[in-house]
Amino acid sequence: MDRLLQSVQIRINEKLFLKDPESSDLGRKIIEISIQMINEIGFENFTFKKLGMQIGSNESSIYRYFENKHKLLLYLTSWYWGWMEYQLVFATNSIKNPKEKLLKSILIITREVKEDSSFSHINEVLLNKIVINEYSKSYLTKEVDTENKEGFYAIYKRLVGRLAEMISEVDEEYEYSTSLASTILENGLHQHYLKEHFPSLTDCTNKITPTQYLTHLVFNILNNTIDE
Amino acid sequence: MDRLLQSVQIRINEKLFLKDPESSDLGRKIIEISIQMINEIGFENFTFKKLGMQIGSNESSIYRYFENKHKLLLYLTSWYWGWMEYQLVFATNSIKNPKEKLLKSILIITREVKEDSSFSHINEVLLNKIVINEYSKSYLTKEVDTENKEGFYAIYKRLVGRLAEMISEVDEEYEYSTSLASTILENGLHQHYLKEHFPSLTDCTNKITPTQYLTHLVFNILNNTIDE
DNA sequence: CAAATATAATAGTAATACTATCATAATATA
DNA sequence: TATATTATGATAGTATTACTATTATATTTG
Numbered sequence: 001m002d003r004l005l006q007s008v009q010i011r012i013n014e015k016l017f018l019k020d021p022e023s024s025d026l027g028r029k030i031i032e033i034s035i036q037m038i039n040e041i042g043f044e045n046f047t048f049k050k051l052g053m054q055i056g057s058n059e060s061s062i063y064r065y066f067e068n069k070h071k072l073l074l075y076l077t078s079w080y081w082g083w084m085e086y087q088l089v090f091a092t093n094s095i096k097n098p099k100e101k102l103l104k105s106i107l108i109i110t111r112e113v114k115e116d117s118s119f120s121h122i123n124e125v126l127l128n129k130i131v132i133n134e135y136s137k138s139y140l141t142k143e144v145d146t147e148n149k150e151g152f153y154a155i156y157k158r159l160v161g162r163l164a165e166m167i168s169e170v171d172e173e174y175e176y177s178t179s180l181a182s183t184i185l186e187n188g189l190h191q192h193y194l195k196e197h198f199p200s201l202t203d204c205t206n207k208i209t210p211t212q213y214l215t216h217l218v219f220n221i222l223n224n225t226i227d228e
Numbered sequence: 229m230d231r232l233l234q235s236v237q238i239r240i241n242e243k244l245f246l247k248d249p250e251s252s253d254l255g256r257k258i259i260e261i262s263i264q265m266i267n268e269i270g271f272e273n274f275t276f277k278k279l280g281m282q283i284g285s286n287e288s289s290i291y292r293y294f295e296n297k298h299k300l301l302l303y304l305t306s307w308y309w310g311w312m313e314y315q316l317v318f319a320t321n322s323i324k325n326p327k328e329k330l331l332k333s334i335l336i337i338t339r340e341v342k343e344d345s346s347f348s349h350i351n352e353v354l355l356n357k358i359v360i361n362e363y364s365k366s367y368l369t370k371e372v373d374t375e376n377k378e379g380f381y382a383i384y385k386r387l388v389g390r391l392a393e394m395i396s397e398v399d400e401e402y403e404y405s406t407s408l409a410s411t412i413l414e415n416g417l418h419q420h421y422l423k424e425h426f427p428s429l430t431d432c433t434n435k436i437t438p439t440q441y442l443t444h445l446v447f448n449i450l451n452n453t454i455d456e
Numbered sequence: 457c458a459a460a461t462a463t464a465a466t467a468g469t470a471a472t473a474c475t476a477t478c479a480t481a482a483t484a485t486a
Numbered sequence: 487t488a489t490a491t492t493a494t495g496a497t498a499g500t501a502t503t504a505c506t507a508t509t510a511t512a513t514t515t516g
Contacts, residue, residue: 019462026463042370047503058464060506068504136364142270144425153426160429179419179431179441186418187411194410197372198381201388203407213404217411220449247493254494275472286495291474 010082013151016075019065027065029055032121034072039126043073043134073138074152080127081155084109088162098169099219105166106218109159110188110211132189132196160185171222180221184214238310241379244303247293255293257283260349262300267354271301271362301366302380308355309383312337316390326397327447333394334446337387338416338439360417360424388413399450408449412442 009022021027033055038046046069052059066072088108095101113128139153147153163181167174174180191210194202204210237250249255261282266274274297280287294300316336323329341356367381375381391409395402402408419438422430432438 024462044369048505049503058466059504060465061463063505064462133368136368139425140361140364140421141272148425157426157428176431176441176444178429179422180445182418182422182429183411183415183445187415190410190414191407193368194407197367197376198385200385201406201410203404213407216404217408217445217449221445252493276474277472286497287473288475288496289494292493296473 008086010079010086012075012078012082013154015150016071016078016152017066018063021065021075026055026057026061028121029057030062030065030072031076032123035076035123035126035130038073038076038130038134043069043130043137070138070141073134074147076127077131077135077138078152078155079122080124080131081159083124085155085159085162088159092166098166102166102170102218103215105163106184106215107211109163109185110191110214111209112192132192135189156185167218167222174222180218184218188214236314238307238314240303240306240310241382243378244299244306244380245294246291249293249303254283254285254289256349257285258290258293258300259304260351263304263351263354263358266301266304266358266362271297271358271365298366298369301362302375304355305359305363305366306380306383307350308352308359309387311352313383313387313390316387320394326394330394330398330446331443333391334412334443335439337391337413338419338442339437340420360420363417384413395446395450402450408446412446416442 014020019027021031030051034046034051037051037054041050048062048066048069049059052062055062066075088105091108092101092104095104113124116123116125139147141147160178160181163184164178167177167180188210191202191204191213195204195210199205204213242248247255249259258279262274262279265279265282269278276290276294276297277287280290283290294303316333319336320329320332323332341352344351344353367375369375388406388409391412392406395405395408416438419430419432419441423432423438427433432441
């Protein structure tokens with residue numbers, strides 16, 4: 001990715017933290033190491049106590065940044081989707097042709113992240129893995145409706161909206177652009193997960209990517225409607 | 229559903245329980261009430277202690293049936309997929325026409341369960357909701373690979389396999405039958421969830437069902453291929 | 457240099473996720 | 487019917503989690 005991201009900051013809902021982790025060394029360390037740890041031991045086994053030990057800091061200090069680990073997960077995944085949105089807009093902005101634009105967007109959204117921008121303390125490769133493994137847990141909760149009202153999923157929703165719009169621009173007759181957009185986002189992650197843990201449940205392999213599968217799917221649906 | 233289910237038992241992997249809950253009153257009560265409770269308070273807030281209090285039984289007695297709540301969730305969701313498979317096979321067995329067969333299968337798999345068979349202690353309406361809200365949590369864990377080897381996801385995998393075969397029978401040229409099958413299963417649940425909690429992320433409503441969306445999607449992909 | 461602020465250290469609480477032990481109730485078998 | 491077996495219940499106990507509160511000590515800023 002380009003260097004622009006160095007100076008561009010991704011704006012996260014302020015209710016997700018008590019103190020902005022971007023505002024101090026400790027805060028950035030919390031983000032950096034929590035990404036490593038959640039990726040390694042999984043969100044369930046991850047605790048602020050363990051994080052404190054790894055950082056060489058204190059549990060209570062971490063609690064001054066984040067109320068709990070659920071909010072931290074929401075922070076990290078929001079950052080990820082914000083980063084994704086930035087790339088999407090940046091890469092497709094100049095593309096006039098709607099099909100080409102959608103094609104590019106699907107690529108950006110469903111590809112495996114393989115390179116860390118290595119400018120910031122945020123490792124995007126690991127964060128991509130975390131999103132694949134843990135994102136669902138951030139909304140499959142009893143608190144989802146109140147948290148949705150608080151705007152905790154705003155960036156993700158905006159991203160789905162953008163994609164849905166691009167779909168409509170390719171085929172304005174298609175009636176399910178929003179559902180299809182959410183399917184691309186969500187099933188993109190899911191196919192990556194299946195590839196890794198349930199290879200018998202997907203055709204995706206090292207040669208066939210989720211991007212190929214979903215691109216083929218989308219472009220065979222659009223401008224191509226037979227009614228049942 | 230027909231009365232056959234009264235006598236048909238769904239076979240669950242024996243490693244999922246310490247003592248078969250179908251073998252006693254207490255066991256059946258555990259299943260019955262845990263379905264109600266998980267549906268009400270969510271899997272995270274659900275504990276064996278609370279379950280014991282509701283049943284009027286003892287925490288330690290429940291631990292004699294299930295090692296932990298994760299295994300109980302695997303038991304419940306396995307039962308659900310086994311029940312789904314039974315309905316699928318039963319309802320499509322006699323259908324010769326591949327398209328008709330696939331159409332029926334997608335309906336069965338993606339529809340909202342609205343009627344409890346009310347023969348057994350298992351409430352399928354609630355169980356369907358639990359699967360929508362909690363199924364991902366049963367495999368998005370660090371233990372997924374060992375548990376997969378133990379066969380804990382066998383029924384679900386068999387179901388995806390059956391659906392993939394039906395897809396191939398409609399269009400043997402289609403290269404992503406397995407991925408598409410897993411997409412139908414998983415995204416079917418997801419669209420139901422979105423409909424309930426993120427209506428802006430789906431076109432599904434009370435009038436447009438996930439079944440309609442996915443049926444349209446599948447039949448516009450098959451026998452209809454344009455290559456990129 | 458003083459004041460303000462951030463972090464660290466320690467302690468403490470309630471709940472969770474169990475394990476272990478022993479008592480009692482229900483059932484099966486001799 | 488007495489006895490052995492098995493199932494369940496009651497109680498206690500442990501380690502960990504998910505915090506909150508307090509006080510001490512750095513570090514930064516005015």
